[in-house]
Amino acid sequence: MERLLIFVETKGERPRKVSMELLSEGQKLRAQGYAVEAVVMGKASAALKEEVLPCVDRLVNLTDAVLQNYTAEGFALALANHARSVDPKLILAGATQVGRDFLPRVAVLLGAGIASDVTGIRWKEEPIKVIRPVHGGRALSEVSFANYPAIVTTRPNSFPMEPSGGAPGEFVEKELGISSEVRTKVVRVEEVTKGKVDVTEADVIVTGGRGLKGPENFALLEELATLLGGVVGATRSVVDAKWRDQGDQVGKSGKTVSPKLYIAVGLSGAIHHIMGMDTSKMIVAINKDSNANIFNYADYGIVGDLFEVLPAMTEDIKKRLGK
Amino acid sequence: MNIVVLAKQVPDPEAIVGIRGDGTGLEIEPKFATNLFDEFALEEALRLREKHGGKVKVITLGGGKATEVLRTGIAMGADEALLLDDPAFFDGDGYATALALSRAIQREPFDLVLCGKQATDDDRSEVGPMVAQLLNLPHVGGITKLDIADGKATAESPVEGGKAVVEVPLPAVFTAQKGLNEARVPLITGVMKAMKAQIPKVTPNELGLSTEEIGKAGSKVRIEQYLPPKKRAGVHFIPGDAGEAAAEAVRILVDEVRVI
Numbered sequence: 098m099e100r101l102l103i104f105v106e107t108k109g110e111r112p113r114k115v116s117m118e119l120l121s122e123g124q125k126l127r128a129q130g131y132a133v134e135a136v137v138m139g140k141a142s143a144a145l146k147e148e149v150l151p152c153v154d155r156l157v158n159l160t161d162a163v164l165q166n167y168t169a170e171g172f173a174l175a176l177a178n179h180a181r182s183v184d185p186k187l188i189l190a191g192a193t194q195v196g197r198d199f200l201p202r203v204a205v206l207l208g209a210g211i212a213s214d215v216t217g218i219r220w221k222e223e224p225i226k227v228i229r230p231v232h233g234g235r236a237l238s239e240v241s242f243a244n245y246p247a248i249v250t251t252r253p254n255s256f257p258m259e260p261s262g263g264a265p266g267e268f269v270e271k272e273l274g275i276s277s278e279v280r281t282k283v284v285r286v287e288e289v290t291k292g293k294v295d296v297t298e299a300d301v302i303v304t305g306g307r308g309l310k311g312p313e314n315f316a317l318l319e320e321l322a323t324l325l326g327g328v329v330g331a332t333r334s335v336v337d338a339k340w341r342d343q344g345d346q347v348g349k350s351g352k353t354v355s356p357k358l359y360i361a362v363g364l365s366g367a368i369h370h371i372m373g374m375d376t377s378k379m380i381v382a383i384n385k386d387s388n389a390n391i392f393n394y395a396d397y398g399i400v401g402d403l404f405e406v407l408p409a410m411t412e413d414i415k416k417r418l419g420k
Numbered sequence: 421m422n423i424v425v426l427a428k429q430v431p432d433p434e435a436i437v438g439i440r441g442d443g444t445g446l447e448i449e450p451k452f453a454t455n456l457f458d459e460f461a462l463e464e465a466l467r468l469r470e471k472h473g474g475k476v477k478v479i480t481l482g483g484g485k486a487t488e489v490l491r492t493g494i495a496m497g498a499d500e501a502l503l504l505d506d507p508a509f510f511d512g513d514g515y516a517t518a519l520a521l522s523r524a525i526q527r528e529p530f531d532l533v534l535c536g537k538q539a540t541d542d543d544r545s546e547v548g549p550m551v552a553q554l555l556n557l558p559h560v561g562g563i564t565k566l567d568i569a570d571g572k573a574t575a576e577s578p579v580e581g582g583k584a585v586v587e588v589p590l591p592a593v594f595t596a597q598k599g600l601n602e603a604r605v606p607l608i609t610g611v612m613k614a615m616k617a618q619i620p621k622v623t624p625n626e627l628g629l630s631t632e633e634i635g636k637a638g639s640k641v642r643i644e645q646y647l648p649p650k651k652r653a654g655v656h657f658i659p660g661d662a663g664e665a666a667a668e669a670v671r672i673l674v675d676e677v678r679v680i
């Protein structure tokens with residue numbers, strides 16, 4: 098039987114959303130005859146087991162003192178060592194900051210091909226083909242692998258998340274002894290905004306540009322985003338002006354996002370910005386200039402003053418929600 | 421301190437990218453730029469040299485105008501450059517590219533390798549960590565701060581909701597991202613020097629590599645075809661004054677997109 102190995106990345110005690118997307122994909126493939134294994138680093142919580150086990154045949158928890166904090170060296174060694182004993186066809190992980198940082202090392206350790214930031218997988222074809230955007234999304238490249246195992250990292254929000262209950266798989270703890278091989282030392286991790294949903298995994302993003310005129314006006318976006326269960330993004334101009342954090346920047350020199358809904362407010366839609374958001378499922382743009390480039394990429398557009406349109410939208414939503 | 425910078429030439433972000441009729445390749449308008457993240461890597465290398473002494477060497481793998489990246493590096497202040505422009509090196513996946521570059525790095529002793537977080541043409545973000553693993557060195561990805569002291573490097577990189585500070589012994593590899601620095605603009609004297617500079621080249625053979633191991637032949641990932649991105653239907657402008665448009669937008673979000 099062919100095996101898949103899914104790396105489960107955690108956020109706090111829980112699996113990340115992108116990991117659940119992959120597990121959901123794995124669950125579908127189990128029905129098609131694949132054996133699906135998941136692997137998690139550091140001590141797995143009860144909550145994690147509860148979410149992951151119904152999706153897999155086996156969940157392996159790799160433990161070692163060095164795996165308590167993320168280091169590329171440690172995670173790569175651990176995953177590569179374990180993968181050798183599983184002999185999977187594909188190793189899958191989310192194309193998160195962490196996934197994109199250490200899986201290339203795993204590829205070298207295993208002599209495996211890797212496709213990064215993949216948005217689609219054609220499972221039924223042999224060899225399996227995967228789709229990845231290149232040139233900031235201006236073209237898609239369809240690739241296959243010369244050999245297996247091969248590694249695929251997937252862009253968050255690219256695969257539907259619909260895990261259904263199943264008989265729980267087996268849970269195994271495996272203690273590694275790799276600490277002496279890891280030279281990277283984590284001095285400290287400073288968390289400024291703990292627990293906030295990252296723009297890359299948000300379902301709804303309301304992004305503001307220079308049209309917001311000042312940092313204080315982002316409160317308008319925060320209010321709307323919160324009502325919609327989303328987060329606030331920013332253009333580079335806004336980040337460079339220190340109105341918003343670098344971590345919120347969407348675009349070529351920031352993050353690539355793919356939410357269900359992207360609301361672009363008071364931003365022009367420069368190509369550098371478009372590169373980071375044009376795989377969003379739906380784009381709504383609000384701009385006072387009907388010629389703004391963002392309208393070339395939007396599904397819906399409102400030509401108007403954001404300071405009139407936004408509060409009106411927020412009020413309307415509140416009414417609908419009975420707030 | 422010997423610092424190696426890996427820098428790649430990429431199409432200018434404004435260049436028009438089209439797909440060849442049969443899907444076998446891309447047709448890209450010939451406008452070029454140094455990969456944005458590699459400029460940060462170069463700048464950081466120069467600042468480290470200014471502080472600690474030593475030399476900065478820029479390496480690129482690429483044909484044709486790719487040499488311009490090396491000349492830009494020299495114009496900014498790099499001491500040396502090295503070019504890998506044998507066609508056997510070209511069109512490789514991340515692995516084949518990293519293999520050739522890692523061998524080129526190894527030709528002389530070094531303390532530090534700096535590269536970009538991602539090349540904005542293939543958007544792979546693989547070469548830095550792969551070079552590190554091929555050289556069996558630690559790496560720190562996406563750094564925004566780097567300090568060197570006592571044979572050790574302390575690097576900061578943003579993590580979700582905050583930042584991580586890590587320490588690695590040298591030699592080590594670092595990938596640069598926005599926030600690390602602002603790249604300098606070359607002075608005219610630098611540009612003059614760069615124009616005249618002789619750029620040394622290496623062949624696969626000189627790196628101890630056979631042509632089967634590198635470039636397209638050595639790739640573990642094969643490009644089957646290129647496809648156009650999904651086209652949107654075109655924008656639908658919501659009419660009316662601010663209040664009317666807002667109400668209609670909310671109706672669409674609620675009833676059609678069902679986000680609420």
Ligand SMILES: Cc1cc2nc3c(=O)[nH]c(=O)nc-3n(C[C@H](O)[C@H](O)[C@H](O)COP(=O)(O)OP(=O)(O)OC[C@H]3O[C@@H](n4cnc5c(N)ncnc54)[C@H](O)[C@@H]3O)c2cc1C
Pocket residue numbers: 305306307308309331332333334335346347348349350351352362363364365366367368369370373383384385386389401402403404433456
């Ligand atoms: C190498 C490189 C990398 C880059 N990377 C990124 C990146 O990652 N992300 C990114 O975003 N940019 C990036 N940029 C910058 C990008 O090119 C643009 O400069 C930037 O995106 C513009 O930001 P903006 O849309 O907020 O501002 P502007 O272009 O100034 O647009 C402001 C918009 O607001 C509208 N507006 C003003 N007032 C109102 C109002 N009251 N109501 C409604 N609308 C209003 C205006 O009509 C205008 O369209 C990069 C640039 C370079 C060179």
Ligand SMILES: Nc1ncnc2c1ncn2[C@@H]1O[C@H](COP(=O)(O)O)[C@@H](O)[C@H]1O
Pocket residue numbers: 426427428429455457458461479480481482514517521534535536537538539540542543544545546547548
């Ligand atoms: N052909 C190349 N020549 C020199 N450096 C490269 C080349 N390809 C990639 N790099 C380096 O590796 C980084 C990451 O590239 P990539 O993995 O292709 O996204 C780039 O920012 C460069 O620093």
